[in-house]
Amino acid sequence: MRITQFLPILAAILTGAVLSLAAAAVGARTIETMSAHAVENQMNLRGYEWVDVQGDGLQIVLTGIAPDEQTQLAAQRAAGHVVDPARVMNVMSVVQKEAIPAPRFSIEILRNDDGISLIGLVPSSWDHPKFIDLLKKAGGTGSIADFLEKADYPSPEHWDVAMEFGLEAIGLLPRSKISLAADKITVTALADSKTQKASFEKTLKEERPKAIPVTIEISAPRPVITPFTVRFLIDETGPRFDACAAETPQGLARITAAARAAGIANPNCTIGLGAPSAQWAQAVETGMRALQELGSGSVTFSDGDVSLIASQGTSEALFDKVVGELEADLPPTFTLHSILPEPDVAEAENARPEFTVTRSPEGQTQLRGRIADERSKLATEALARAAFGAQSVYSAMRVDDSLPEGWSVRAMAAIEALSQLNQGAVTMTANTVDVRGQTGDPNAKAAIAGLLSEKLGEGQNFNISVDYIRKLDPVLNLPTPADCVANANQILAASKIVFDPGSTELNAAANETVDRIAETLKDCENVEMEIGAYSDSQGREEMNLNLSAQRANAVLDGLLMRRVAGVSFTAKGYGEANPIGDNETEEGREANRRIEFKLIDGGAQTPTDAQADGTDVTPEAAPDAPADETAGEAQVDKTGETTDGTTE
Incomplete structure (x- = not known):
């Protein structure tokens, strides 16, 4: 057979093959699209919208980011319910989980007469045995019940600082509970008296770390009052x-x-x-x-x-x-x-015997008036020297043997009453004892009343006119004027009052700093303080002078609104005077734009860069200069009135 007879048959075969391949391709594409669409619907029904479904021939490819491995496998199984699981290719990823955070490490130290107990969780990397040894030395005891547990994490920031403070506190407080953590410290303790309570609080406040909030709660028992x-x-x-x-x-x-x-x-x-x-x-x-x-x-x-x-x-x-x-x-x-006193009968002044004892603010004590005999005179002088100091007593008493019975006992009671005062006087006659003066002890009046009631006996008349002066109270540990200024400047060194460019209004950050300054000044008494504001050298000198004065007044107004009652403020603008940095650099100009506090009486306090670490620094005073060259136009005191009589 000739080859030409086979050509039509071959062509038909080839055509059929091509048509078959085309039909197979179309069928596969249709199956791929339908399968992908069906799986996508299933994902949406199950709430897996994050799954991206794609067809790849007869295979279904799942991509996307699953929230966790369990959800990823659930999505794969859901796709396998729609198509043959063998056709499902899982190339989904899982959200990268953050490392498990470290637990909160803390120690609670309990100390009483029986010893010291430790409860809490500490990092394994911390030198636990060394801390126990230091704690034994601080507490003066070998009895420590250690119930600390450990976790394999690094020590948090400020952990060592907190532990050092805990050692100081436990050595100071014999009956206490101290909770130590890197982010908070709480000290709860008992003191034997109000004086000891104040001493504990003062020491702890001086030693407390600046980077960790510290809460101090010390209570003293009820006092024993005798006589009641x-x-x-x-x-x-x-x-x-x-x-x-x-x-x-x-x-x-x-x-x-x-x-x-x-x-x-x-x-x-x-x-x-x-x-x-x-x-x-x-x-x-x-x-x-x-x-x-x-x-x-x-x-x-x-x-x-x-x-x-x-x-x-x-x-x-x-x-x-x-x-x-x-x-x-x-x-x-x-x-x-x-x-019931008898009606008063007038008598000559020199016929009424008196004994007086006075104490001046400088501590000088004078004994004047009459005393019964030489022996009583010596005893009275000895008591006064014991109460007020041998070098501070001046005696000008006169012996009079005609004085009423019990006169010397009353004189000694008068000296004891005066010893309760910082300054004052006691005048004693045959009928009454008058006590007047000033004290820093809020309980002094009660103590004097109890003393005179006991020493003078029943039915004896006495008068007490004693004023409590807060700044004389040693228990309050009130800061000195220099301390007040240094504390304010220390806060400024750690957190400057910065104004927005061209603004004289306190922003949120500045208000927080003013809050802290007001808090530290609340215990200050009778302090006269200047608020000085400085600028850099950019801009006109007169403009900088006025801008600094307005900013000083803004800080003054902020402190007045916070009711800092014990400080008399004056605001003063210095402009670009007295730079502490190089005005040719941005860092220097930033340093020169500042607020400073100083005592008006000449005890100037100015912050320096050395204060940035939180240490106490006694700064140098800004040089005095004529008011029309270095001071702004407005100088405002705490009343809000300017020196020229106008009101801000």
Whole structure:
């Protein structure tokens, strides 16, 4: 057969093959599209919108980022329900999980008379045995119960600083609980007295790390009051307490309620130990009501002894009525002594013997007046030297053997009363003892009342006019004026007050700094302080001068709004004067744009770059210069008035 006879057959075969291949390709494409579409619908129905479905021939390729491995496998299985699982190719990735964060490491140290206990979680990399050894030395004990657990993580930032503070605190506080962590420290402790409490707080505040917030809670037990004293008076100035002690919170409420009813707006009583009777508050309330009925005079409770002294001119009938009712109403454990003074008889000044002891603000003490005999004179001088210092006592007493009985005892009581004051005087006569002066002890008046009640005996009259001066109080540890300025500048060194370009308004960051300055100045008393503002040398000199003055005033206004009551401020703008940096560099210009505090009395305090590490620095004063060259136009004091009489 000729080959030409086979050509049509061959052509038909080839054509059929091509058509078959084309049909197969179209079929495969259709299957791929339908399969991919079906799997995509399944993914959407299951909530796996993050899966990207693509067809690759008969295979289905799954891509995308799964939130976790479990979800990734679930998506693959869901695709296998639609098409043959063998056709599913899983090329999905999983979100990269962050490393498991380190746990919060902390130690709680408990110290009491039995020893020291440790509870908490610490990093394995920390030198735990060394800390235990240091703790034994700090606490002075070999008894340490160690219940610390460890975790294999590095020590957090500030961890070692916190541990160092913990060692200092545990060595200081014999009864305490100290919680230490890299981000917070809490100290809770007991002190034996208010004075010890203040000493603990002062030391801890000086030692506390600046990078970690520290909370200090130290409590002192109730004081033991002896004699247990209440002294209530009504005179021309109105009702008041010279001393007030309560045995329980309930007793305190009862006494203060009676005081408010008598007209004392803010009665102040101390809860203490040593009350002679469980009916103390009832007895005090009864005595106060009796004195109110008399109208004026004093009633003094000294342990179980009660002295009711009426004012001169009180009706004898009223006095007898009130005394009789008071004797009937007082609880059985109390003994009443009542006195109605005789009408005053004028006598020559030189016929009335006196003894006076005075103490000046500088600490000089003078003894003047009459004393019974030479022996009493020597004893009185010795007591004064013991109380005030041998070098500070000047004696000008005169011996008089005609003085009343008990004169020397009363003179010594006067010296002891004055020893409770920072400055003042005590005048003693045959009938009364007058105490007046100033003190930094809020309980001094009560202590003097208790002392005189005990030393003078029942029914003796005395007057106490003592003012509490906060800045004299050693327990408060009030900062000196230099400390106030240094503390303010230290805050500025750590966090400058920066104004927005061309602005004189305090922004959020500046307000936070002013908040901290106001907080550190709240305990300052009678300090005169200048707020000085400086600029760089860019711009006109006059413009910089005015801008710095406005910024100083903005800081002043911010502090006044925060009610810093103990400081008298003056704002002053210096412009580009007194640069502390190079005005040719950005760093230098930044340093020159600053706020500084200094004492107006010449004890200048200026921050330097050395303060940036938080250490205390006594800076140099800015040189004085004529006001029209270095000062802004407005200098404002705490009243808000400028020196030229205008108001900002």
